[in-house]
Amino acid sequence: MVPVLAMLLNGVLLFLVPPLLILYTTLMILAPFGLSLGVRKKYVQLLIKIFEFGRVRLEQKRNRKNQMSGDGHHGEDEDEEMDDKLLLVPDPDSEKKARENGRRILRMGSVCEAEPKDLVSFQLDSCLDYIKSGIQAIVDDEVTKRFCAEELKSWNMLTRTQQNYEFISWRLTFLWFVGFFFRYFFLLPVRITIFFTSVSTFVFVVSSVALVPECAAKRWIYDKVSLMAFRILTRSYSGTIRFHQLENRPRPQGVCVANHTSPIDVCILSCDVSYALIGQRHSGFLGLLQRALTRASSHIWFERGETKDRSAVTRRLKEHVDDPNKLPILIFPEGTCINNTSVMQFKKGSFEVGGTIYPVAIRYDHRFGDAFWNSSQYSMLHYLFMMMTSWAIVCDVWYLPPTTRQPNESAIDFANRVKASIASAGGLVDLMWDGQLKRMSVKQEWREKQQQHFTRRMLAINKEIRDDEQREKDE
Amino acid sequence: MGNSNSVTLQPEEVERMQNETGFSASQIERLYSRFTTLDKFGNGALSREDLLRIPELAINPLGDRIVHAFFRDAEDESINFLQFLKTLAIFRPIRKGREPRYNSREQKLQFAFRMYDLDGDELISRDELLCVLHMMVGANISDEQLASIADRTIREVDQDNDDAISLAEFSEALKRTEVEGKMSIRYLN
Numbered sequence: 001m002v003p004v005l006a007m008l009l010n011g012v013l014l015f016l017v018p019p020l021l022i023l024y025t026t027l028m029i030l031a032p033f034g035l036s037l038g039v040r041k042k043y044v045q046l047l048i049k050i051f052e053f054g055r056v057r058l059e060q061k062r063n064r065k066n067q068m069s070g071d072g073h074h075g076e077d078e079d080e081e082m083d084d085k086l087l088l089v090p091d092p093d094s095e096k097k098a099r100e101n102g103r104r105i106l107r108m109g110s111v112c113e114a115e116p117k118d119l120v121s122f123q124l125d126s127c128l129d130y131i132k133s134g135i136q137a138i139v140d141d142e143v144t145k146r147f148c149a150e151e152l153k154s155w156n157m158l159t160r161t162q163q164n165y166e167f168i169s170w171r172l173t174f175l176w177f178v179g180f181f182f183r184y185f186f187l188l189p190v191r192i193t194i195f196f197t198s199v200s201t202f203v204f205v206v207s208s209v210a211l212v213p214e215c216a217a218k219r220w221i222y223d224k225v226s227l228m229a230f231r232i233l234t235r236s237y238s239g240t241i242r243f244h245q246l247e248n249r250p251r252p253q254g255v256c257v258a259n260h261t262s263p264i265d266v267c268i269l270s271c272d273v274s275y276a277l278i279g280q281r282h283s284g285f286l287g288l289l290q291r292a293l294t295r296a297s298s299h300i301w302f303e304r305g306e307t308k309d310r311s312a313v314t315r316r317l318k319e320h321v322d323d324p325n326k327l328p329i330l331i332f333p334e335g336t337c338i339n340n341t342s343v344m345q346f347k348k349g350s351f352e353v354g355g356t357i358y359p360v361a362i363r364y365d366h367r368f369g370d371a372f373w374n375s376s377q378y379s380m381l382h383y384l385f386m387m388m389t390s391w392a393i394v395c396d397v398w399y400l401p402p403t404t405r406q407p408n409e410s411a412i413d414f415a416n417r418v419k420a421s422i423a424s425a426g427g428l429v430d431l432m433w434d435g436q437l438k439r440m441s442v443k444q445e446w447r448e449k450q451q452q453h454f455t456r457r458m459l460a461i462n463k464e465i466r467d468d469e470q471r472e473k474d475e
Numbered sequence: 476m477g478n479s480n481s482v483t484l485q486p487e488e489v490e491r492m493q494n495e496t497g498f499s500a501s502q503i504e505r506l507y508s509r510f511t512t513l514d515k516f517g518n519g520a521l522s523r524e525d526l527l528r529i530p531e532l533a534i535n536p537l538g539d540r541i542v543h544a545f546f547r548d549a550e551d552e553s554i555n556f557l558q559f560l561k562t563l564a565i566f567r568p569i570r571k572g573r574e575p576r577y578n579s580r581e582q583k584l585q586f587a588f589r590m591y592d593l594d595g596d597e598l599i600s601r602d603e604l605l606c607v608l609h610m611m612v613g614a615n616i617s618d619e620q621l622a623s624i625a626d627r628t629i630r631e632v633d634q635d636n637d638d639a640i641s642l643a644e645f646s647e648a649l650k651r652t653e654v655e656g657k658m659s660i661r662y663l664n
Contacts, residue, residue, distance in 0.1 A: 122608065125654075127611065130535055134538060137531035138532060141532070143531065
């Protein structure tokens with residue numbers, strides 16, 4: 001019902017305003033070839049100007065409020081030293097970096113291997129560090145805030161990001177109204193139309209390509225068709241993408257790994273390079289699409305239970321990677337959507353396959369629309385609706401230099417190395433925590449590791465004390 | 476962002492909380508935002524599970540004890556924002572030249588004392604100490620060793636020979652520890 005209405009509205013709009021129709025048609029013709037009139041860039045720049053205006057206004061109002069309530073004690077909270085914080089991480093002893101996120105992890109000078117039978121030194125104040133760390137985690141921790149949309153520094157004229165709406169000024173409110181109408185009554189119908197036409201065309205074309213027999217021409221056709229389809233699809237939420245370092249584009253016989261923020265990631269990356277997709281086999285419409293896709297080109301779909309069998313998964317990946325006629329595989333090793341402020345633990349499965357890894361970093365600009373899909377809060381449909389009523393989806397994609405596993409590097413170390421490079425390229429925080437914490441609770445063994453760590457700290461302190469006593473005795 | 480049904484704080488409430496905890500208005504707003512993020516079901520109160528959902532707290536060996544400290548005076552296993560604030564207020568840094576009302580050294584020591592005092596009778600018995608030690612080291616030290624550590628600690632600290640540690644004895648034992656620094660955290664504005 002809604003799509004029909006949208007298309008009607010869209011049609012009415014376009015026919016009433018002929019120049020708009022010409023513009024629209026030109027854009028649609030240019031889109032598949034990756035060309036653009038630059039309309040979106042101008043649009044984005046205009047939006048930035050408007051946001052700046054809004055931010056300045058908000059700050060003026062806030063400063064006035066602060067002065068009135070005498071809240072200007074900003075200097076007071078800055079007189080502490082960089083405290084030696086006890087930062088708890090899942091695997092404290094394998095933490096190679098001395099600095100995690102700029103905070104020093106309190107470690108012992110040397111982990112001593114003294115026998116636990118030695119008299120262990122325990123002081124009543126040994127627990128103070130842990131208390132402090134616990135309270136610190138309650139006030140702000142690194143993990144829970146990754147599973148909800150990032151806080152914006154200044155309002156971007158969308159009600160969904162305004163926490164407590166206070167009336168700032170007539171001009172801002174007017175701007176908000178204009179924005180609201182523009183987004184819901186102009187952009188939304190246009191985008192829905194584009195979405196439905198592109199999806200139907202895509203399904204139709206893919207099914208046609210599937211009929212062609214296996215040959216080099218078929219692969220070429222599929223490549224072009226896939227690029228075209230995803231480029232048009234990206235227009236349906238005004239995706240403005242900037243690709244960097246194009247010389248490192250993923251090639252066949254490689255695996256492309258990227259950080260995961262939303263289902264849109266696949267569309268964004270596929271605008272530039274065609275990939276072989278990996279996923280679970282679905283039923284219904286999605287299953288139909290998957291079957292059509294597989295007939296057109298090789299993708300890897302798993303049955304629900306198969307993912308548990310790790311060796312089978314690795315074997316299939318390896319088969320795919322060894323074949324020079326197949327497209328590079330696109331994998332998101334985090335396994336779940338994170339809110340694009342950090343990169344969480346990479347599962348090592350894709351790093352055991354061998355072959356070249358092409359790391360890719362994706363960073364969205366949240367001012368124009370937050371692409372993060374919080375699957376526990378919004379259904380897929382609601383999420384798509386939010387995407388289509390945002391200003392735009394603006395993102396940067398960096399193709400990092402391809403890399404392979406070093407001879408004496410374990411899969412986990414390799415995964416962490418790639419993760420660190422993606423994090424630094426995208427300006428994201430590199431975390432050791434598992435993204436599955438979104439749904440699951442912590443593992444018992446992590447707590448046990450902390451207990452081990454504490455014991456060794458006590459032993460080390462004891463050894464220090466005894467060494468001091470020994471030295472004093474010798475003197 | 477917090478839950479969709481988070482109630483905004485009224486200025487009078489904020490002022491009352493400022494007086495009762497010593498936080499500034501912007502700190503209170505920030506902590507309120509954190510409170511609503513942790514409050515998963517949006518009912519204006521936190522349960523123990525809400526707090527233990529924080530991974531860094533869940534792997535902390537003293538995690539359960541710290542959570543318990545928040546719920547000490549709670550009636551029905553849930554705490555509201557003011558109770559949340561009051562416990563956090565203990566960790567405000569002590570500012571020179573200002574009389575600490577909610578975050579004095581004595582109050583910080585009392586918080587640490589309560590980590591060990593499981594039944595809340597203002598005395599750390601040998602069993603309670605053993606229990607907390609067990610929480611901290613897990614299975615890495617044998618029970619006999621732990622027992623001897625507990626005995627030794629009590630012997631060193633106990634002054635009135637009641638085989639338990641009172642708050643006064645605890646404070647005396649920690650008199651050289653820099654409690655103000657170790658039990659203070661920086662609250663951002």
